Amino acid sequence: MKPLTKPTLQNICNQLASHDWSDAELDELVNPKLGIITGFQDLLDELETLRKIDLGDTPPALTVQKR
Amino acid sequence: MMTTEIAFQDIRSLRKMIDAKTITPGEIVDVFAGRIAAYNAVSRAFITETTEDAATAAAMLTHTDLAGSPLAGIPYASKDLFDVRGVPTTAGSRVFHDRIATEDAFAIAQLRAAGTLSLGKTNLHEFAYGATGENDVYGTCVNAYDPTRLAGGSSSGSAAAVAFGLVPAALGTDTGGSVRAPAALNGLVGLKPTIGRVPTHGVVPYCWTLDHVGIMTRTVADGADILSIIAGYEPRDPASINLPQENYAQDLGESISGLRIGIPANFYFERVDPEILMALERVKEHLSDQGARLVPVTFPDMEHTRTVSLTVQMPEALSAHSAYLQDRGELYGKDFRAGLALGQCVLAEHYVKAKRFIECYRQQTNALFSDVDLILTPATPEIAQKLGTVKTTRDGVDEAVGNAITRFTTFFNMTGHPALTMPCGLHSEGLPMGLQLVGRYFEEKILFQAAHNLERNEAFSIPLPNVDA
Numbered sequence: 001m002k003p004l005t006k007p008t009l010q011n012i013c014n015q016l017a018s019h020d021w022s023d024a025e026l027d028e029l030v031n032p033k034l035g036i037i038t039g040f041q042d043l044l045d046e047l048e049t050l051r052k053i054d055l056g057d058t059p060p061a062l063t064v065q066k067r
Numbered sequence: 068m069m070t071t072e073i074a075f076q077d078i079r080s081l082r083k084m085i086d087a088k089t090i091t092p093g094e095i096v097d098v099f100a101g102r103i104a105a106y107n108a109v110s111r112a113f114i115t116e117t118t119e120d121a122a123t124a125a126a127m128l129t130h131t132d133l134a135g136s137p138l139a140g141i142p143y144a145s146k147d148l149f150d151v152r153g154v155p156t157t158a159g160s161r162v163f164h165d166r167i168a169t170e171d172a173f174a175i176a177q178l179r180a181a182g183t184l185s186l187g188k189t190n191l192h193e194f195a196y197g198a199t200g201e202n203d204v205y206g207t208c209v210n211a212y213d214p215t216r217l218a219g220g221s222s223s224g225s226a227a228a229v230a231f232g233l234v235p236a237a238l239g240t241d242t243g244g245s246v247r248a249p250a251a252l253n254g255l256v257g258l259k260p261t262i263g264r265v266p267t268h269g270v271v272p273y274c275w276t277l278d279h280v281g282i283m284t285r286t287v288a289d290g291a292d293i294l295s296i297i298a299g300y301e302p303r304d305p306a307s308i309n310l311p312q313e314n315y316a317q318d319l320g321e322s323i324s325g326l327r328i329g330i331p332a333n334f335y336f337e338r339v340d341p342e343i344l345m346a347l348e349r350v351k352e353h354l355s356d357q358g359a360r361l362v363p364v365t366f367p368d369m370e371h372t373r374t375v376s377l378t379v380q381m382p383e384a385l386s387a388h389s390a391y392l393q394d395r396g397e398l399y400g401k402d403f404r405a406g407l408a409l410g411q412c413v414l415a416e417h418y419v420k421a422k423r424f425i426e427c428y429r430q431q432t433n434a435l436f437s438d439v440d441l442i443l444t445p446a447t448p449e450i451a452q453k454l455g456t457v458k459t460t461r462d463g464v465d466e467a468v469g470n471a472i473t474r475f476t477t478f479f480n481m482t483g484h485p486a487l488t489m490p491c492g493l494h495s496e497g498l499p500m501g502l503q504l505v506g507r508y509f510e511e512k513i514l515f516q517a518a519h520n521l522e523r524n525e526a527f528s529i530p531l532p533n534v535d536a
Contacts, residue, residue: 009412018411019385019392019393019396019411021408025405026408028405029409032405040409040412043374046371047378047413047417050371050421051417055424055427058423060419060423061423061426061429061481063262063305064262064508
């Protein structure tokens with residue numbers, strides 16, 4: 001995947017997002033400074049790794065049951 | 068008895084005093100109201116205190132009420148995500164500054180019916196988004212053992228309230244360790260029951276998939292008694308499980324001989340403060356001496372667990388907050404908005420894949436419980452950190468302090484297994500160290516049984532904090 005850029009996020013948010021996000025907030029996703037969450041690029045890289053892991057026919061988790 | 072001595076009594080001891088008529092519930096409320104007035108400025112534990120309402124309720128308790136429940140007449144507090152009828156639920160945020168609850172949350176209603184007395188609503192990381200408990204609006208809770216250090220979060224006020232002797236027990240919520248980790252950092256017992264065992268109805272959601280109601284107490288028995296009251300079924304909570312009520316204190320004092328205790332061979336004993344590792348070695352020795360069998364277990368690949376958790380958390384949080392973002396977006400704190408913005412950009416495929424990973428984690432962890440009855444881990448890899456600390460470094464690896472606080476707890480929110488943290492010694496820096504026990508689904512009784520056995524060994528007890536200093 002190509003590295004994420006702010007214009008890419010701006011286009012996504014302009015056309016698809018349900019909420020308005022400020023320039024500063026999009027900057028934070030591209031170049032995180034608050035130190036609270038994973039940088040978005042790092043997250044995307046990890047998600048791409050996860051995507052390639054074959055989970056067979058495992059469904060999404062729902063409620064738990066007594067065994 | 069001195070006010071301070073009453074303030075640090077556990078629930079069962081307070082009830083014995085009530086039953087012996089050496090003190091009334093109203094007098095107990097007065098003691099804690101005085102302490103909240105004296106210590107809230109330093110601890111920052113409470114956002115809203117309701118001690119006058121509690122005094123009124125205490126005065127109305129009858130002999131029949133007191134005889135009807137082991138918790139009647141006992142004060143408690145709840146994290147300010149729980150709705151308490153007629154009281155603000157701020158969620159630690161400006162966004163909810165004017166939100167007054169019209170109905171009790173499920174757990175609060177159970178406690179009210181049992182005759183307990185709510186002393187107020189406790190501080191938290193805004194909307195439970197974060198494990199440090201830092202809050203720009205209501206202040207940051209400090210650690211009772213060292214007020215230059217964090218209480219931890221997100222149920223920071225609940226931990227501080229119990230640790231400072233402002234209340235004998237508190238409810239919190241636990242989405243990645245937000246009850247267990249601050250309990251451990253403050254020398255308390257923290258329980259996250261099996262997901263679905265305590266309904267989350269009436270609790271401001273952060274992440275439906277991972278949110279649990281949890282309990283903080285001074286003793287294991289108190290935790291068992293509270294769970295016996297608040298466990299139940301609520302059809303308005305789709306994760307709620309319809310199982311019979313249980314007496315979770317039933318097996319306290321029973322031998323643990325023959326219990327099989329899983330000791331993780333990977334992840335849980337890596338990059339940990341050496342003093343915490345030494346404390347866990349003493350715990351293992353004790354368990355062996357008591358006749359338990361230590362069995363090595365290997366967890367699935369843990370490399371991606373935090374990413375999986377985050378990928379579920381942020382889209383769910385965004386969905387939960389969508390209406391408020393529309394109307395009051397400018398009132399959110401910067402860090403939470405940043406998280407919500409991230410949630411906006413996670414794809415649906417990512418979210419579903421993460422939920423499938425969670426199902427894998429559940430199946431793999433259930434398989435481990437074919438060979439063991441419990442699993443033992445450290446509660447946290449580090450002791451409470453100094454206020455303002457951004458990252459910790461252990462064995463050359465940097466880690467955001469919030470991630471470090473919850474590194475060993477967050478996985479069991481995904482799997483949903485019950486988990487309990489408790490003290491296991493005092494660090495040379497004067498801060499509590501904690502262990503974590505994890506059990507099979509709905510087998511909280513075994514957790515309490517083993518934890519109670521450990522609690523009775525004085526080698527693992529820690530002194531009360533010297534909050535007056």
